[in-house]
Amino acid sequence: MKSLVVKDIKKTFRLSKKQRKIEQTDETKKVALRGVSFEAQPGEIFGLLGPNGAGKTTALRCIATLIKPDQGDITVDGFSAIKASSEVRKRIAFLTNEMKLEDHFTPNYLFRYFSRLHNISDEVSEMRKQALFKRFGIDKFQEVKVSDLSTGMKQKISIAISLVHDPDYIIFDEPTNGLDVLTARTVTDYLLEMRAEGKTVILSTHILNVVEKLCDRVGIIIDGEMKALDSLENVQNIASDQTLETLFFDLVKESAVEEHA
């Protein structure tokens, strides 16, 4: 039961006029996911790897119940993301770069606010807050308005707040994006700790280095399709020189050739 299963999800976006202009296309639709499946187990870090526009964020948003797949389903501990979305939301932490905290509030206020929305008592919330704020070096800034903090600090606060309810599933979309080496290290170290605690971690990235250091299993997604899905070792073995980078390049090139054919 304790697992996260993504089963053959497809997602097509209808493009608005404005989007068509930006993307310089006449197509009215954009197929973002063409049937993606994978699983993530407790105590492992699953890495979703792919170039820009591959569909990583879209897949994660489907898991987080923010958008619904057109086809297929996702189950978290047996609960469907489509039919029992609030049960799924209770169990996951979710963070993307597009998700922001309200500027006007302090980390303290926001932590308490989101704890309440997760039905956590004030005492438990206070304890978790102290631990997380200390872990991410937020304690000195807990009474400073978010608007007055640096990008890195905001990102760390977002991470801490996404974890208010001590969820079993942690789904982070490019969590180290835009962070300096030190701050990025704090985040990756924390994810390793979470794995050790038996949590399920799913993260997306296009930074191969991060994948090689953190992930137990990887899925390579290109143009909405899962091109490779295995343990890190096995995936690396597919490439001649056993690096993820070579494989990644080959796969991207391959799919570009397919498209032209």
Added chain:
Amino acid sequence: MRNIFTVFRKEMYRVLSDMRLVLMIFLLPGISIFAMYWLIGTLIQNQTEAVQQHTIIVYEENMPADIRSSLEGLVDLERPVNMEFHSIDTLEDSDLKEKVREGDIDVVLRFDADFEAKISNYDQAEAPSLFIIYNYGRQNSSFGYNQISSVLNQYQSMKLMERLEDPSHAQIFVTDYADDIVDERQMTGQGFAMLLPFLIVIFLFAGAMSIGPDSIAGEKERNTIATLLITPIKRSEIAIGKISSLALLSFISALSSFVGLAFSLPKLMQMDTNGVEYNIYEPIHFVLILFTLMATVLIIVGLIAVISAYAKTIKEASMLIMPFYLVTMIIGLLSSFGTEPSGQLIVHFIPIYGSVNFLSSIFVFQYDFANFVAVIVSSVVYTSLFIYLLTRLFSSEKVMFQK
């Protein structure tokens, strides 16, 4: 329920802890309404006083001494009317006209040379003539003419009486008025009914408009909405929490405008500070007004919330709300300056129009309890509809995330 309160409290805190928003939403409306009406009142007052204090420049020829002395003793609103008399001498009519047009002279009175003699010999001579020049486009001239005209009328009546052997024959009939039948309360109430329901609705709308788009479209624009949407909270709880907090804030904002109005009304209506009788209403009226306002604010806020959730940006929301604001203004005007408030039950089911109409009828003491129930019930229905729509919008990935 707990979640609704959590969202409600956060929304209240967001506004109340921001000095700039507090100023803008709660103090500015009251202060600006007070300043505006107070200024208008003061300007009207100054103008009236300036006219009264002006010395009326009269050019005359052959003015009978009786008329002259009456004019010199003129009093208007317990103040002596200042007049300065000049002789026309050799001035031509064309010169005089030009000067009156320019405002250098207020009134010209050219009496016939033997004006009084002709009046006395009325059975032999032709009636004497009086040539008058004044300019009703100028306040001073107009005011001067009115004063002079009243003296001339008196003079005429006096001369008429002299012609009759028995002066009492001059009286054609005696008028006698019944004792005061006017209900002072109702008269004051009519004044309120003209002005207040319209302003109240405008105030409520303006208050809601200043915070609604920021609270909902702003969350989309700033990308903070997803952070809320991934918590287990129900979309309907977000909808109710947002609408109820917006309603309370708009209500306070409207109240601020209202206090400003209450303080400036005496000045505007040119009365002493204690001249406006607010105490003609009893507690029951205030209770009815309060409930009607709550019903109205919910409809307005519901509408604004739905539009703000649909819009992608604060700017777009404000633009989409504009037409509804104009319609609301027209509705307010129609029912305030139109005929008496309608007593028809059906009217009270129309959103906003029904509330404005019912407010008017409270102010003139002609309300019907059934209509009150209609206003409340219909607003509950409309608000539920808006909450339902808002919930749908919060659940729609297209509306929430389409760029």
